[in-house]
Every structure is written in structure tokens, then in C-alpha cells.
Amino acid sequence: MLRTGVFRLSRTINFHSYRPISTSLWLANTNAAQKSFPNVDDLFGKVGKPVEPLIENPIIVKKFFISEIDSEQMLYPEVLSKDELDAIRKRNENVSEYFRSSIDYDEKGISKTVHDSFKQMGIYGYNVPKEFGGMGFIHTETILCSEIEGKKINVGMILKAHRLVCEAINEYGTNEQRSKYLPKLASGDLIATPASQEWTRDDIAATTSTAEYDADKKQWRLNGTKSFVINAAKSNLFMVSAQVPQSKKTDSLSIFLVDANLPGVSVHKKDNTIGLRNLYQADVSFKDVYLESDAILSTPGSGRHIERTTMFLSRLQQSALNLIQMKSINQFMVDMIEPVEDSNRINNPEGTSFESASLRSEVLKSAADIYSTESMLYMTAGLMDLYKNTNIDVETAIIKTFSQDRLLSMALALSNFVEAPVTLDEHPMNNVIRDALQLQTFGEPKDILKLYIGVAGIQHSGDRIFDSVKKKRNPFLHPELALQSFYKEETMDKYESNLNLMENVLAVFDIHARWVEASIQRLRIGSSNLMETYGRNLFTQHQEIQRLSETVTYIYASFASLVRANRSVILRLPHAEFEHTLAGCSCDMNTQKVKELMEHIESGPLHPIDKHYQTIAKQVIKNKSYYPVHPLTRFI
Incomplete structure (x- = not known):
């Protein structure tokens, strides 16, 4: 099933007017x-x-494309005081206890008993203003509570949908509409979607x-x-x-x-x-x-604008639900390790087996991915609370696609260890893996969202360096730039360092800061090289745009992890030294991925892999199927 809108979209470069087929x-x-x-x-x-x-005031990610970071962005958002945070956690104790028990469903969804319990706990009115009977939670508070509900993923999706409507009416409804709907939505007398x-x-x-x-x-x-x-x-x-x-x-x-x-x-x-x-x-x-x-x-x-802004909250809530599923898989892997190693000691007293080592490796990678997801999630939510009516589209798109990718990867990795039993309905991870696949489909198509991330960064950087790129694409008219480039040539491993990230973090994070800065500089060089190579035709090069999107996603994951871990060490939070290690793992792994992606871009438009992709895809489409003959075919 082909989404033909993908191709029209790349020509118009208007991702917010995306509708996957022609509107004829x-x-x-x-x-x-x-x-x-x-x-x-x-x-x-x-x-x-x-x-x-929306105020077009790039917060973090778009600035990565031009190697800019404000010093204030090196501080993890502080939107809740200690007293406010303690009050939320105390209030949520009863909610958490309720969600530890089983939820009753009928043929149409949650039962009336569960619905009445939700009404009594005030769950439906989290993001409804207090003047209309709600809790008046900001985005960070709503996301924090969504984590609790995510333990029952079906309930989490219902409440997510309800809150999106509450958000839209509160932001865009008239006074009459707000008075008419919000009190009933807050109390649960009205359920919306x-x-x-x-x-x-x-x-x-x-x-x-x-x-x-x-x-x-x-x-x-x-x-x-x-x-x-x-x-x-x-x-x-x-x-x-x-x-x-x-x-x-x-x-x-x-x-x-x-x-x-x-x-x-x-x-x-x-x-x-x-x-x-x-x-x-x-x-x-x-x-x-x-x-x-x-x-x-x-x-x-005004529908497109309303859909766009409420989508910011939708992506964050979806990411919170993805995060809970990731934690469930990680916990199941951890619980598997001891039985596996006990079995190994009986069969192999001299050391651990390959299975045990592989499982430990997956636990490490999944823990680093969870830390990155959690760091980006609450950094992005905090930015939404600090910068009202600001375009934070790219940041929310990144956290959603990253959490979806990591959740799917963890679910598939888990299936390697549990094997056939996981296909049975009674297996504890059966629903988790099924739900992980289902969660890939909600909201905007993931491939389109990734293209948007890359295009948004290119547009922002292009506005800043348009004149320079234009001149470099016409060297005969501007020979001075050619000479300047000859004496001051930048490569992925040779660049001018000007971000000074190390000045804004503790000394123990110096190496992490160097890795993040190296990735940001490589992104700037890579995006600039692509604009010089393709000019306006860059927007038709989907593979290159996807690489930029993946690169900036890895950078944001590293950046959020670094800033969060730095804060934890400064405040001497429990397990801060462990956060230092997790942030290091995240930055190290992501830096290697960025380097690989950018080296691919640096090799130029005639990279063999891209040529093979285009040739094979063209032939498969031409034949309308997989075209090689069967391997046992013989000539008579």
C-alpha cells in the first residue's frame, strides 16, 4: 500500500499540510x-x-544544524519545585496502588466500576484548569502521571485521547465552549476522543x-x-x-x-x-x-494549526507510554538473568555462557536507551512549559520516533531469548510485544515524521547559510571562497570547535561533552555539504535527509542525557554516579552512530550503497515483484 503523498510532500516541503494521497x-x-x-x-x-x-523561536534541536547552543540550554528544565513534586507524588500514591491491581474491562472498554474510580481520583481532569474543576497540571505533571497509567497501556491510550480534546478546547475554545465542556470533561461525566x-x-x-x-x-x-x-x-x-x-x-x-x-x-x-x-x-x-x-x-x-499544536502533547504522552513499555521489557530481561546464570553454573562452572553475556549486553543497551528517552521526554515537556506558544515541533517529533524505534528494537531483542513460549497468550511478555508493535502505528507515519525532522533542520540552517552555499556552488564567480576553502578546509574529523560545552558541565563530563560537540560539528558540516552538493534538489534526496534526521536524533538523545546526568551529580541525587555511567554509554554509542552516518554523507552522492539501493529498487518496481529466478533454476 503506497503512500503517494510522500513524494508530493518532498516537493512542496510542507510537512504540516501532509495528507497521504491526492485531494482531487x-x-x-x-x-x-x-x-x-x-x-x-x-x-x-x-x-x-x-x-x-506559533513563535518560530528554535529552542535546541534546530540550532544543532548550525552549531549553536545557548548556555542556558545546558541547564535541565526546572519547572516544578520540590514541594510541588512531593505533592504530586503523594497524591499519586493511591493512583499507583490502584494501577498495580487488575483493571476490569467489558466488551466496550473499561468497566463502569473502573470509570467511577477514575472519576473519584480526578484522573480525567489532569490538564483541565482548576477554575473548571480540573487539576490544572502543566505538561510535565501530566506526563509524570501518564507514566503511572502506562502500566495499563489500554487505559493510558484512552486517557491520552481524552486529554488531547481537553487541551484543544482549553486552548482554542471560546469562553462559552470552555464553560460548557471542560467541567464535565474534568469530572468524567463527558469522555472525549x-x-x-x-x-x-x-x-x-x-x-x-x-x-x-x-x-x-x-x-x-x-x-x-x-x-x-x-x-x-x-x-x-x-x-x-x-x-x-x-x-x-x-x-x-x-x-x-x-x-x-x-x-x-x-x-x-x-x-x-x-x-x-x-x-x-x-x-x-x-x-x-x-x-x-x-x-x-x-x-x-484553523484545523491544521489545532491538530499541529495538540500533536505536541500527543507525541509526549505517546512517548511516556512507550517509555513504560520499555521499562517493562528491561525489567523482564533483568529478571531472566539470575535463572539463566544459575543454569549456567550447573552446566558450565568455569564461567558465564554466551546467552548470559548476550542478555547482559541487551540489558545495558536497553537501560541506556531508557535513560535517553526519559531525559529527552522531560526535557521536552519542560521546554513546552517554559516557552509558551513556541514551535517545539522537532523536539517532540524526535522523542516520539526515538522511543518508538527503541521500543520495537527491545521487543525484538527480547524475542531472541524467550523464543517460542512468548507466542502463547499466557506468556507475560506476549501482550507487551504485541502492544509494542501496535504502538508503532499511532499518529503520523514514522517515516514521514523522520523526513520532517531532517527537512526542518535543513530549512533552518539554509536560512542562515544560504548566501554562503550559493557562492560555493558557483566557484568561478567567487574564486575567493575557493581559496579560502582550500586553506581552511573542514572535514568530519577536522573542524573548528566553538561550542565550549565543557565550560558548562562538571569536569567528570568533559569526555561526554567532547563527544556531543564533535557530533554537532559533524552535523553542521554534513548538512552544509549536502546543500552545496544538491542545492534545492536536496529535498528529493530522501535517504540523505533520513541520515540527517537520525543524526540529530542521536545528538538530542546524547545532549539530554548529558545535561540531566550533570544536574544529578551537582545535586548529589541517589545513584548519580550510575547516571554518569549511563550518560557515558549513551553519548559513546550515539557518537559512533553519528560518525558513521556523517562519513556516509561525506563520501558524496555516488556512494555505492545508495547506487545499489536505487538500482535494485528501480528493478523491483519495474518487475512489480522480487525478480531473481529461483536458486535451483537450470537451463535445459
């Missing part, structure tokens, strides 16, 4: 509607709460759902079907994305709040998924559903 189908269905209804922009421009554009994805048998479809405004009735008429809707059967408020054909704006995607009990709303049967089996995920269809004029969130055409 939607245009064909709505051209007639545009002639039949009045323009809605004038009707709602003064009624809805307009969105505020987003309904934005669409799917057909042929492809992942564009947003074909429409909402047409009838000026005479002063109502919206909503039509369409949404797929993969979480907690569909138990939710009584849907946050639905739909196109408004009457809008004259380039992007008419809009967000609507839809009561699940309205005529025309139908919840389909539960999807049969590979994991998250207690999660009622299903299609929801809307057939001539009439909505009041105030059902729209913000204004027509």
Missing part, C-alpha cells in the same frame, strides 16, 4: 458545494477564537469528511467516516476534523465538537488489532449530522 477526490465532491453555500469566513471570523501563530484519521481499503485517504454551513438553519451538516477512533464506544464527545467547502482559505480543514448521541452518529464494530486488545478502537461514521453553529472550534480553516 475531495475537490471533486465539494466543488458543487462551494457554489451552493455562502462563504463562512466572514460569518465566523469574528465569532470563534482565532488561533495564534479525537476522530481525525480516515482509511479505505485502497489507501490511507485524505480528509474527505465535510461540514457544510446552512445559513438559513444556522447549523453545520457533517458527513464522513473516521477510522482508528480510540475508545469509540464509550466516548460521548468526538473532536472531528472536516473540510469546510465554503471557505475561501487555501486550507479549509476545521475542527468540530460532536455529541455522540446526535442522530446520524454511528459507532462501528471493534477493530481486530494485533495489540491493545482491550482498547475499543473502531470506525465512527457521521451521516447528515446537524451541529449548532458554535460546534466549530476556533474558526474555519
Whole structure:
């Protein structure tokens, strides 16, 4: 199943308007509607709460592409005082105890008994302001509590979906909408979920759902079907994305709040998924559903912006759930070591077996990955709390893709040791591995998100070095630059060091800081080389962009680990010396990966591996299948 939008996307370089297939189908269905209804922009421009554009103030990651780091960024975000943190942990003791016990489910999701317990504990209102009956948690507090819920992954997904709607209404709803919905959402009397994805048998479809405004009735008429809707059967408020054909704006995607009990709303049967089996995920269809004029969130055409900003929180909450799954796998590996080594002592008294050594190696790598994920997660959440309305898109994209990749890697590594028994439903890790696979599919496609990370960095660095790159691509017109480059040539191993990271960390972290700085300088040189080589055609070189994306992801993981460990040692936190070792492992492993990726870029566009990829892929596509004949084939 080919997502053709990938190729269109790379040409337009607009990842936030991504819809995986052409919108010609939607245009064909709505051209007639545009002639039949009045323009809605004038009707709602003064009624809805307009969105505020994000502040394009790069925080951390984009600056890596131009080798810049502010000294204040070397301090791990401190958004909670000790008293506030102690209060949250004390409050969460009862919640943690509750989640240690089993959760009851019925055929449509969590049972009424569990739902009532959640209402009593105030779980539904974590990120709802106190004035509307919620807890008023900031992002860091919400993520901290999400870790507890992640122990029951199906519940964690339900609460994640609910909080995204709370976030959207609080940020973009009118005063009337906030007063109408937020108190009930906080108390649990209303359960909400987003309904934005669409799917057909042929492809992942564009947003074909429409909402047409009838000026005479002063109502919206909503039509369409949404797929993969979480907690569909138990939710009584849907946050639905739909196109408004009457809008004259380039992007008419809009967000609507839809009561699940309205005529025309139908919840389909539960999807049969590979994991998250207690999660009622299903299609929801809307057939001539009439909505009041105030059902729209913000204004027509603001849907893309709302989806984008609420996606920041979605990625962080998803990463918190991934983190809990990673910790579960790591703990299972640790618990396996002693029985394995006891068996080894009987069969091999002289030393440990290969299996034991391999298992210990996986425990080490998984511990380092967990530390990096946790460090990035709370650094990113802290940045969201410190810098209001700031574009933190790249940082949240990195933590989501990194945690997804590491979770999948750990799940597959675990299967090497537990072997056949893990395929049985009663095995304790069976659901964990199934859920790990399922968690790879939520939200934006991972490959697209990785491309976006690379493109965003290139765009930021390109704005800064455009003139220099342009001149270097025309050496005959600018011979002075050619001479300057000859006498001051930079390579992946020979560069000007100007970040002075060591001045901002303790002496015990000097080597870690050198590794991080070397990776950042290599990223700058590599991205600059690519721009000089390809110019504007760089955005069509997906493999190169993917390498930049992977590189900056490893750098952010190292950077967050370093800054966190430095803080822990300064504060003399328990096990700080162990954090020093974990940060060292993370920085060392990631530095080696960065070096390998950047050396690949330095070798130029004619690298044999890339040529082989292109040649083989072209032939397979041409033959529409794997083309070599069977190895036992003989000529007669």
C-alpha cells in the first residue's frame, strides 16, 4: 500500500499540510458545494477564537544544524519545585496502588466500576484548569502521571485521547465552549476522543469528511467516516476534523465538537488489532449530522494549526507510554538473568555462557536507551512549559520516533531469548510485544515524521547559510571562497570547535561533552555539504535527509542525557554516579552512530550503497515483484 503523498510532500516541503494521497477526490465532491453555500469566513471570523501563530523561536534541536547552543540550554528544565513534586507524588500514591491491581474491562472498554474510580481520583481532569474543576497540571505533571497509567497501556491510550480534546478546547475554545465542556470533561461525566484519521481499503485517504454551513438553519451538516477512533464506544464527545467547502482559505480543514448521541452518529464494530486488545478502537461514521453553529472550534480553516499544536502533547504522552513499555521489557530481561546464570553454573562452572553475556549486553543497551528517552521526554515537556506558544515541533517529533524505534528494537531483542513460549497468550511478555508493535502505528507515519525532522533542520540552517552555499556552488564567480576553502578546509574529523560545552558541565563530563560537540560539528558540516552538493534538489534526496534526521536524533538523545546526568551529580541525587555511567554509554554509542552516518554523507552522492539501493529498487518496481529466478533454476 503506497503512500503517494510522500513524494508530493518532498516537493512542496510542507510537512504540516501532509495528507497521504491526492485531494482531487475531495475537490471533486465539494466543488458543487462551494457554489451552493455562502462563504463562512466572514460569518465566523469574528465569532470563534482565532488561533495564534506559533513563535518560530528554535529552542535546541534546530540550532544543532548550525552549531549553536545557548548556555542556558545546558541547564535541565526546572519547572516544578520540590514541594510541588512531593505533592504530586503523594497524591499519586493511591493512583499507583490502584494501577498495580487488575483493571476490569467489558466488551466496550473499561468497566463502569473502573470509570467511577477514575472519576473519584480526578484522573480525567489532569490538564483541565482548576477554575473548571480540573487539576490544572502543566505538561510535565501530566506526563509524570501518564507514566503511572502506562502500566495499563489500554487505559493510558484512552486517557491520552481524552486529554488531547481537553487541551484543544482549553486552548482554542471560546469562553462559552470552555464553560460548557471542560467541567464535565474534568469530572468524567463527558469522555472525549479525537476522530481525525480516515482509511479505505485502497489507501490511507485524505480528509474527505465535510461540514457544510446552512445559513438559513444556522447549523453545520457533517458527513464522513473516521477510522482508528480510540475508545469509540464509550466516548460521548468526538473532536472531528472536516473540510469546510465554503471557505475561501487555501486550507479549509476545521475542527468540530460532536455529541455522540446526535442522530446520524454511528459507532462501528471493534477493530481486530494485533495489540491493545482491550482498547475499543473502531470506525465512527457521521451521516447528515446537524451541529449548532458554535460546534466549530476556533474558526474555519484553523484545523491544521489545532491538530499541529495538540500533536505536541500527543507525541509526549505517546512517548511516556512507550517509555513504560520499555521499562517493562528491561525489567523482564533483568529478571531472566539470575535463572539463566544459575543454569549456567550447573552446566558450565568455569564461567558465564554466551546467552548470559548476550542478555547482559541487551540489558545495558536497553537501560541506556531508557535513560535517553526519559531525559529527552522531560526535557521536552519542560521546554513546552517554559516557552509558551513556541514551535517545539522537532523536539517532540524526535522523542516520539526515538522511543518508538527503541521500543520495537527491545521487543525484538527480547524475542531472541524467550523464543517460542512468548507466542502463547499466557506468556507475560506476549501482550507487551504485541502492544509494542501496535504502538508503532499511532499518529503520523514514522517515516514521514523522520523526513520532517531532517527537512526542518535543513530549512533552518539554509536560512542562515544560504548566501554562503550559493557562492560555493558557483566557484568561478567567487574564486575567493575557493581559496579560502582550500586553506581552511573542514572535514568530519577536522573542524573548528566553538561550542565550549565543557565550560558548562562538571569536569567528570568533559569526555561526554567532547563527544556531543564533535557530533554537532559533524552535523553542521554534513548538512552544509549536502546543500552545496544538491542545492534545492536536496529535498528529493530522501535517504540523505533520513541520515540527517537520525543524526540529530542521536545528538538530542546524547545532549539530554548529558545535561540531566550533570544536574544529578551537582545535586548529589541517589545513584548519580550510575547516571554518569549511563550518560557515558549513551553519548559513546550515539557518537559512533553519528560518525558513521556523517562519513556516509561525506563520501558524496555516488556512494555505492545508495547506487545499489536505487538500482535494485528501480528493478523491483519495474518487475512489480522480487525478480531473481529461483536458486535451483537450470537451463535445459
